[in-house]
Amino acid sequence: MTTRRLGTVASVSAWAIAASVSLASVAHGEERFDLDATIEAAKKEPPITVYAVTGKIVDTVQAFSEKYGLQANGKKVNEATQVELMIREHQAGNVVGDVSLAMDVASAVGQMLPEGIATSWTPPDLAGDIPEPLRNPLVVVSDPHVWTYNTQKYEKCPITNIWQLTEPEWKGKVAMLDLFDKPLYADWFNQIANHRDKDVARAYEAQYGKALDTQGESATAAWVKAFAANGPLLADSSTVAEAAGAPGQAEPFFAITSTAKYRENVTKGLKLGICAGMEPFTGFLYPGFGLIAAQTKSPNAAKLFVRYLMTAEGIAPQTVDGKISGNRTIALPADEASGVSKHLDELMVFDAATAGDDLDKRETWQDLWRINYRK
Template sequence: MSRFSQSCLFGAIAAGFMLAVAPAGAQDAFDLDGLIEAARAEPPITIYAVTGKIVETAEAFTAKYDVQAEGRKVNEADQVELLIRESQSGNVVGDVSVAADVAAIAAQLAPFDIVESWVPGDIAPNIAPEWSDPLVLVNDPHVFTYNTEVNASCPVTNIWQLTEPDYARKVAMLDPLVKPNYADWFSQMEMHYDDAIAQAYESHFGTPLETNERSATAAWVRAYAENQPLLGDSSSVAEAIGAPGQDDPFFGITSVAKYRDNAASDFKLGLCTGMEPFIGWLYPGPGVIASGTDSPNAARLFIHYLLTEEGIGPQAVDGKISTNSDIALPSDEPSGISDHFDDLMTFSMATAEADFDARQDWQDFWRLHYSR
């Protein structure tokens, strides 16, 4: 079985760092009706999430349960900063955090009981252990992508091609200095997939990798950075790759959520299948509750809602993969990623704190070689 198989996605990584959780037995005795009743007696809740769709999700939640909720789009790093400040001040505004910075949760929030993780007992059997503590709601695929208007098929078969002169200044991606989850991607590659990176080198060049760097991953990151990819935000990256009418579009890596622009803006984004050693990577989106919330039952009810097909639906259409194994991606999800789970690199939550410790080093390494 491939090391990037679907079993890796749903069942192969040991659970890592611990967050505060409900008392033993509390999840086994789950009572949804009782939770709804208790939630209705509590103050309204606010949910921080990286997607703007959280606004409509909160509105749908309120309509369904008669429990007031407001969704606010807040990026990963700002969520962590807000949770820390609100905890320190004793004035919790964000009751639920969705898809905040995974490594920062492990290093800055969990050790100080700023957040807690809770898994509803009726859904817990459907969630693999590695996504349960802390609870991960979804995994967000970031995939290598090409322009289908110019290329009949993916022009890249191996990540080491992206270090060659043909792809100098021709690859678009998010900036690891702005989006630290990309620095964490490097960290995860080195810790868990370094042999695969070395094997991909030999497959592409025909000889074993010889390097003065500490790892095959470091050798790849250095050469890739020295090729100076175009760095931007998610919208500009997707446009550089997929905007129609280009003669010489960028290759790149972006979230499958951007594939919705194929319909909305006539973009030509195509999933680059068959690349060695993987076609992209899965970034986990935790769902945690502020420990000081005045509405713990409403917060838990919202977590439960996001683990249902109805609650995660607005994100599932963008290719976000629920950790509830009963929920499949919609058949009309535009990227087609559901047919290629086997080829995705999976993040290990067990080393999230180590990713945080290594983050600055990777960012410095990137900065040094990108500027050359």
């Protein structure tokens, strides 16, 4: 079963479209870019609105506005709603959201870019600081989702292998985002199957001393079925963090959650800790694209804001939450609460090149989960 897509699905590659669309002139394959000229042009354009999954976008947009003398608005909008709004606005020819930050990755690659609803633009003057795989579509920031345990209850992580999460000891004792509300987890399953399936099979053999009999399916599907049958708690991000990290629990949940929730170790006294060294991965990095509405009436202001997000100043409100800038010269702050910078090589990286397949297979993974889920 494939995911229904709004609008007409283009038959061309998302990457061909993303590479060919630009909001500025191109000469000999290289975009001419003048920052000062872009600023002056932006001042002559209507105010922009930025959609983002984080409430911090309001403060970020305000700082941007003050820095450049522009008018801009920031709105917290979840991933799926960003997609819906931008499609409807495009169809109506009435753009409200000029910039989308961290929308649904699979929908972006599988629909928004190939159908010309949104475009990707990488600041030419910063391109050298952005790894090539992160330039098109432009990855502004990546959100680490990590296996997490309660550091008050356990001296060290009680789990070393994802297959342990399918065992009776952890039945009903693992918390994660609801993959029907946050389909990025269904997309993660597809990413594992496409890129790390052999690692999942090796993890099974390491845990049980014998090869996994997949009965013709992927090792990932076998794990997902067994994991679902063990009845994880499906909840929103706050509930997941509380279930794993609330102090004073006799039997806290194990969890997978964004490092952004680790700030609550400081603000709420939670006891969240990264389960480092877990096989075959400690978690994953979920990319957040910075996309521009194709029909924006303020292309220069939109580009200027995207560029601002690729600077240390612009992305600082998110790096403090452990989110990784697409600009490799920008490090996490020393006081970031999770300590994820020490474990980045243990995280599975989403491959945006196969995100279109994630969209096509999303309902298949959700159906597999639904069929096998047991409380």
